Amino acid sequence: MDLTLLVDYGPALLRGFGVTILCWAAGCAIGLALGFALMLLGRTGLKPLRWAVRAYIEVIRGTPFLIQLFLLYSGGPVIGLRLEATTAGILGLGVYGSAYFAEIFRAGYQAVPKGQVEAALSLGMPYGGILRRVILPGMLVSTLPAIVNMMAILTKETVVLSIITVPELMYEMQTMAAETFATFETILGMALFYWLLVEAVSRLGRRAEARVTRFLTHSSNARA
Amino acid sequence: MPAMTETETKPRLDPAVPMVSVRGVGKSFGANVVLRDIDLTVNKSEVVCLIGPSGSGKSTLLRCINFLEVYDRGEIRIEGKLVGYTEAAPRRQLSNRELRDLRRNVGMVFQQFNLWPHMTALENVAEALIQVRGMDKAAAVAHARRMLDRVGLAEKADSYPARLSGGQQQRVAIARVIAMEPHLILFDEPTSALDPELVGEVLQVMRDLAADGMTMVVVTHEMGFAANVADKVAFLDRGRIAAFGPPREVFHESGEPRLKQFLQTYHERNSF
Amino acid sequence: MPAMTETETKPRLDPAVPMVSVRGVGKSFGANVVLRDIDLTVNKSEVVCLIGPSGSGKSTLLRCINFLEVYDRGEIRIEGKLVGYTEAAPRRQLSNRELRDLRRNVGMVFQQFNLWPHMTALENVAEALIQVRGMDKAAAVAHARRMLDRVGLAEKADSYPARLSGGQQQRVAIARVIAMEPHLILFDEPTSALDPELVGEVLQVMRDLAADGMTMVVVTHEMGFAANVADKVAFLDRGRIAAFGPPREVFHESGEPRLKQFLQTYHERNSF
Amino acid sequence: DTLADIKKAGTINVATEMQFPPFDFLENNEYKGVDRDLFDEVAKELGVKAKYIDLPWTSVLPGLEAKKFDLVIAPVTITKERMKRYAFTVPISEATAAMMKRADDKTINKPEDIAGKNVGGGKGTSQLAQVKEFGATLSPAPTVKEYVDSNQSYADLAAGRVDVSVNSLPNLAFAAAQRKETFAVVLPPFGKPSYFSWVGRPADDDKSLVEAVNAALVKIQKDGRLATIQKKWFGLSAELPTTVPEPQL
Amino acid sequence: MKFSVIIDALPHLLGAAVTTVWISLLGVMLGQVIGVLVCVARQSGSRAADMAGGVYVSFFRGVPLLIQLLLIYYMLPLIGIDVPPLVAAIGALSLASGAYVSEIYRGALNGVPHGQSEAALALGFPAPTIWTRILLPQAFRISVPALVNELILLLKASSLISVVGVAELTRTSQTISASNYRPLEIYLAAGLIYLAINGALAAFGALVERRLQQG
Numbered sequence A: 001m002d003l004t005l006l007v008d009y010g011p012a013l014l015r016g017f018g019v020t021i022l023c024w025a026a027g028c029a030i031g032l033a034l035g036f037a038l039m040l041l042g043r044t045g046l047k048p049l050r051w052a053v054r055a056y057i058e059v060i061r062g063t064p065f066l067i068q069l070f071l072l073y074s075g076g077p078v079i080g081l082r083l084e085a086t087t088a089g090i091l092g093l094g095v096y097g098s099a100y101f102a103e104i105f106r107a108g109y110q111a112v113p114k115g116q117v118e119a120a121l122s123l124g125m126p127y128g129g130i131l132r133r134v135i136l137p138g139m140l141v142s143t144l145p146a147i148v149n150m151m152a153i154l155t156k157e158t159v160v161l162s163i164i165t166v167p168e169l170m171y172e173m174q175t176m177a178a179e180t181f182a183t184f185e186t187i188l189g190m191a192l193f194y195w196l197l198v199e200a201v202s203r204l205g206r207r208a209e210a211r212v213t214r215f216l217t218h219s220s221n222a223r224a
Numbered sequence B, C: 001m002p003a004m005t006e007t008e009t010k011p012r013l014d015p016a017v018p019m020v021s022v023r024g025v026g027k028s029f030g031a032n033v034v035l036r037d038i039d040l041t042v043n044k045s046e047v048v049c050l051i052g053p054s055g056s057g058k059s060t061l062l063r064c065i066n067f068l069e070v071y072d073r074g075e076i077r078i079e080g081k082l083v084g085y086t087e088a089a090p091r092r093q094l095s096n097r098e099l100r101d102l103r104r105n106v107g108m109v110f111q112q113f114n115l116w117p118h119m120t121a122l123e124n125v126a127e128a129l130i131q132v133r134g135m136d137k138a139a140a141v142a143h144a145r146r147m148l149d150r151v152g153l154a155e156k157a158d159s160y161p162a163r164l165s166g167g168q169q170q171r172v173a174i175a176r177v178i179a180m181e182p183h184l185i186l187f188d189e190p191t192s193a194l195d196p197e198l199v200g201e202v203l204q205v206m207r208d209l210a211a212d213g214m215t216m217v218v219v220t221h222e223m224g225f226a227a228n229v230a231d232k233v234a235f236l237d238r239g240r241i242a243a244f245g246p247p248r249e250v251f252h253e254s255g256e257p258r259l260k261q262f263l264q265t266y267h268e269r270n271s272f
Numbered sequence D: 001d002t003l004a005d006i007k008k009a010g011t012i013n014v015a016t017e018m019q020f021p022p023f024d025f026l027e028n029n030e031y032k033g034v035d036r037d038l039f040d041e042v043a044k045e046l047g048v049k050a051k052y053i054d055l056p057w058t059s060v061l062p063g064l065e066a067k068k069f070d071l072v073i074a075p076v077t078i079t080k081e082r083m084k085r086y087a088f089t090v091p092i093s094e095a096t097a098a099m100m101k102r103a104d105d106k107t108i109n110k111p112e113d114i115a116g117k118n119v120g121g122g123k124g125t126s127q128l129a130q131v132k133e134f135g136a137t138l139s140p141a142p143t144v145k146e147y148v149d150s151n152q153s154y155a156d157l158a159a160g161r162v163d164v165s166v167n168s169l170p171n172l173a174f175a176a177a178q179r180k181e182t183f184a185v186v187l188p189p190f191g192k193p194s195y196f197s198w199v200g201r202p203a204d205d206d207k208s209l210v211e212a213v214n215a216a217l218v219k220i221q222k223d224g225r226l227a228t229i230q231k232k233w234f235g236l237s238a239e240l241p242t243t244v245p246e247p248q249l
Numbered sequence E: 001m002k003f004s005v006i007i008d009a010l011p012h013l014l015g016a017a018v019t020t021v022w023i024s025l026l027g028v029m030l031g032q033v034i035g036v037l038v039c040v041a042r043q044s045g046s047r048a049a050d051m052a053g054g055v056y057v058s059f060f061r062g063v064p065l066l067i068q069l070l071l072i073y074y075m076l077p078l079i080g081i082d083v084p085p086l087v088a089a090i091g092a093l094s095l096a097s098g099a100y101v102s103e104i105y106r107g108a109l110n111g112v113p114h115g116q117s118e119a120a121l122a123l124g125f126p127a128p129t130i131w132t133r134i135l136l137p138q139a140f141r142i143s144v145p146a147l148v149n150e151l152i153l154l155l156k157a158s159s160l161i162s163v164v165g166v167a168e169l170t171r172t173s174q175t176i177s178a179s180n181y182r183p184l185e186i187y188l189a190a191g192l193i194y195l196a197i198n199g200a201l202a203a204f205g206a207l208v209e210r211r212l213q214q215g
C-alpha cells in the first residue's frame, strides 16, 4: 500500500474531481429543468404528447446509462450529431436524470392538495402564477428527499463518462492505475472521493429540506 | 412575473339584475345524477344558506357557480353574465383567461381552508393582490394587513398556517377572499373542520360581512347561523331544491317530509 | 406469529371496587401543565361523558387511563389495579408485557377510527382476537362476524375500510373493541370526524352498549347524547374538573361560570 | 511455493481481459487468441491444466494480488513503474507501436502524415507515450486524445472524432482485417521495437512459477511452436528475446 | 449498421441477460430483508442501533457499487476472508440495495398514521406483532413504486458485477463488440434487451400496486 501515490497524483485527481463535480452539477441542472418540462408536457390534454413523454421516460429509465452514453456519443455521428466528449457527457447525464426527475415531479404534483390549487383558481390567479407560487413550493416539500436521493445516484453515474474520455475523476484514477498498476490505492481513493461527494450532497439536501419545510410545525408524537 | 393590470370592472349597481341566477341547472358525474333542474336566485346583499343531507349536492352546486365544476345543462349567471360558456348558440367553454375575469369577482371559502402552507398569513392574503390585481408589493402588503386586522388577526400576520388554530386559519382564508373585493362570496361548510370552540369566531366574521351588505351563498350545518343570519334558506335533497324561503318558513312552516326529518334528527342530537 | 395464550382473567364482579378511580392525577407536557389534580370515579356499568373546551385536557385524561400517555402525579386504578406503575414504593413503570395485560381489559375508540386499511372489516376485528387472545383463525373469524352483526355491519365484512363510510368505519372500530370483551371502553370524540348525517348510527351503537351495561368513558361534543345516555357528566376546564354530576345537575343547576358560558355558546349556535 | 501448489492441484488459474484481439477475445463464447494458444503450450510444459478467467481490466491486477489466480496472461508492456510492483515474464510478442486510419482517408499514407491531425490511444499504454514523443517531432504537432479503453478509440476513429488510432501492430492488423471497409493500418510502424510480456506476483513464493513459465516460453520458441502460432495470427513470424528486456519507459 | 451481427450475437446476449436477471432479483430480495431489518433497528429507539444503521446507510449509499464490489472481492482476501465471485456479486448488490430500501421504508413508515399503531397498542398487541401485522405491510404497500424503481436501478447497476468475473449483459456486449468491432449494433441490441426486462418489471410492479390498492 503506497499512499504517497495519492499525493503524487493529487493535482490530477483534484482536477478530475473538479470535472466530476462540474459534469454532475450541470447534468443535474439540465435533468431537473428537462424533467420539470417533461412533467408539464405529460399533464397536457394532448394524448400523443402524453404517450411520447411516457415512452421517453420508460426508454431512458429502462436502459443503462453506459449504453445510452455510448449510443449518443458514438452513434450520434451516424445521424449527424457530433458532440464533444464533455458536452456529450453532461447532456447524456441530463437526459438520463430527466426521466427520473420527471417521475419524481409527477408524484410531487399529485401530492399538492387539490384545494390549494382550487383556492388560487377561485381567486383568479393565472396558471403560470399558480405553478410558480403554489404548486412548485408545495412540490418541493414532498419531493426534496427524492430529488436529493436521485442527485446522489447521479454522482455515481458520472464514472461512466470516463469511457468517452471526459477527464473526470474516474478517468484520472484510471490513468494512475494504468501508469503505476497501483490498483488498491486507486480503489480506496475513489471510495473516499465519491463518499465525500455523496455525503456533502445529502447533508446539503437535509439542510434544504429543513428550509423548505420550515413552515411546518413538528408535533411531538408519543412513540409506539 | 408581473401580473397584467386588467381594467377594473366596476360593480354594476342595478339592483334589478340578481347577483346569482341559476336556471334549470343539471350535473352528473358519469351515471350519478347529482343536480337535477336547479333554480335559485340570490339578490344583491342577500345571504342564502344551503342546507341538506350529506351527498345531496350542496358542494357541487356551489362549485358550479364559480365554474370549479362544469355544469351540463341549464345556465348560471352572475350579475347577468353567463358563467363558463359563451353566450352564442352552440355554447363553447370560456378560455382560462375569461374564466379568470369571472372568478375575480367571486370569492370562495373552503371547508379545509386551503391556505398555502409555505406562505405566512400576510403573504397568503397579499399573493392574489399582486398576481391578479397587479398591485405592487408594498401596496398589497398594506392592504393585506388591513384585511387581517378586519378579521381580528393583525398580530398573526407573520405566522405560518401550521402555527394557527383552525379558526384562525379560516379567518385568514376569509381575509384572503375579501381583500379581492369580490361582489359575491361562496362558503362551503366553512366551520365543519373546526373544533366546536373555534366555530364562533369564524361565524362572527361572517356575520360582520353580512351586516356590511356582502352577498353570500353559504353551505352550512350551523342551523343557528342559518336561522339568524340568512335571508333565505334552501334545503337540498338528492340534487333537488326541496324547500326555499326565509328561515322562519323553511324551519317552521314547511310540510316537506324529508326536511322535517332532517330537522328532527338535528334537534334530538342537540337538545339537553 | 402465534400469539401466546394468556390465562383469561375473569372480570371481578365486586361492585364495591370502582371500575376506574382517578386520584390527584397531574400531567405536564414540558412547561405546559395539562392536567391538575384530577379526581374521578367511574363505577361499574356507568357511562361518564367528559365535555369541555378544546385543549382543556379531555383527550389527555382519557389516554392516561389506558397509559397511552404517561401521567406524572397521582394514581389511576382500573378495577383496583394501579395503571402503568408497580405498587411498590419507588414507583417503576410497568414492562410492555404487563401493560399489555392491563390494556386487554380496556378498549379504546378513536376520533380517526384508526382502522387498518390493508385488512377487511372482518380482518380488522379478528386480528386482535388471534394476536392477543390467541384464538385460532376459524374461531376468531366466527366471533368477529358476530361482532360485526352486533353493530349492524354483517354484510360489510369483506369490505376494506376505504370502501366504507365514516360511520361504518367507526362502527367497525367499535366492533373491533367489543370483540375483545373489555370491562371498560374509552371513546375519544367518536363522532367528531363524521358527517352530521352519519353521527346517529354511531351514537345508536353506543346507546346499545350502554343499555347492555358496558362501562364507558366518552369524550364528546354531542350534548344530546350526554344528556340522554350519560350517568355522569364531567366538565373539564384548563386541566381541572370544574363540574361533575348527573347530566341534569351539570347542564341545568351548576353555577360554574365557565360551564354556563360553554353551554350558552352551544345553545346559540344550534337554536332555530 | 505457488508452483508446487499448482502442480499438486493439477490446474493453473490465469486471467486476462478477453477484449483485446488478436491476443485475447471471445468468439461464440469461446476464448481464443495468441495468449490462449501460447499458454495452452506453456501449461503442457508445466504438466498442468489451464483454467482461463475473463475479467474487466479494472480487476485483473487486484485479482492477482488477492491470489484469485496465479498469472495474468494479458499482454502488458514493461515499464519501470510497473516493474516496482510486479514480476514480468520473457516477451510473448512484439508490441511495436503503429497506427490505424479510416480506410477511405486518402490524406494519411505514412506515419508523418498525422501532423496536425487527431490521434487516439489507450491511456497509460506505451504506444501512446511513443506517439506523443513522435508527434512532438512533427509540425504542426498532432492532438492526442486518451481513452480508458482502446476499443472506444476505434469507435471514435469510425465516427471521425480522431483520424488515427495508435496501438501495437498486432492489435491493429487484426482489427483492420476484421473491418476492411472501415479501417486500414498505416505502414510502416513508427515506434521503437518493444515487447509484450505476462505478469506475475513479485513475491518469493512466486519466483519459481515465473521462472518455470519463462523456461517454457523459451522452449516453445526453440522448437518452432511459437512460429506456428505467430503465423496463424499475424501471418508472419518473428524472433523474440529470451530474457526479460530492460524497460525503455 | 449491419443487423446480421445482432442475430449472431443474440443467443449470447440472451444468455447473459438471464444471469443479469437472476442475480439482480436475488440481490433485491436479500436487500429487502436487510433493508427491513435496518429500518426496524433504526426505529427501535436504541441509539446504538440507529447509529450503526446510519453508518451502514451512509457507506453503502455513498460509495459507488463498483468500489464496494472491488472491496468485497479483492480487499477482503487480504485480511483472510475469501469470497467466491457469485457470493461477492450478490452480497454487494444486496448490501447496496438494502441501504436504499431501508430509507424507502423509513419514508413510507412516516406515511402510516400514528393512530394505527396506537390502536393496536390499545388492543394489547405485542410490539413485534405491530411491526409484522400493521406497520410493515402498509409500508410495503406505500413503497411499491419506489421499490420497483429501486429494482430497475439495481438491475442496471448489476452491470458492474463483471468486475468480479460474472459475465452479465453489459459485459457480454462489450466482449462481443471487442471481437467483431461493431459496438453500435451490439449496444443497441443490449439496450433493447434491458428495455424489455425493465418494461416487464415495471408492468409487474404496476400489477402488484393495483392488487394491493384494492383495499
Ligand SMILES: Nc1ncnc2c1ncn2[C@@H]1O[C@H](COP(=O)(O)OP(=O)(O)OP(=O)(O)O)[C@@H](O)[C@H]1O
Binding pocket: B029, B032, B034, B052, B053, B054, B055, B056, B057, B058, B059, B060, B061, C195
Ligand atoms: N368529483 C366527483 N366525481 C364523482 N362524483 C362526485 C364528485 N364530487 C361529488 N360527487 C358525488 O356527487 C354527490 C354530491 O356530492 P356533494 O359533495 O355535492 O354533496 P354535499 O351535499 O356537498 O355533501 P357533504 O355535506 O357531504 O359535503 C355525491 O354522491 C358525491 O359522491
Ligand SMILES: Nc1ncnc2c1ncn2[C@@H]1O[C@H](COP(=O)(O)OP(=O)(O)OP(=O)(O)O)[C@@H](O)[C@H]1O
Binding pocket: A220, A221, A222, B195, C029, C032, C034, C052, C053, C054, C055, C056, C057, C058, C059, C060, C061
Ligand atoms: N403530545 C403532546 N405534546 C405536547 N403537548 C400536548 C400533547 N398532547 C396534547 N398536548 C397539549 O395538551 C393540552 C390538552 O390537550 P388535549 O388534546 O388533551 O385537549 P382536548 O381537551 O382533548 O381538546 P380537543 O377538544 O381539541 O380534542 C393542549 O394544550 C395540547 O396542546
Ligand SMILES: [Mg+2]
Binding pocket: B058, B059, B060, B188, B189
Ligand atoms: Mg359538501
Ligand SMILES: [Mg+2]
Binding pocket: C058, C059, C060, C189
Ligand atoms: Mg381531544
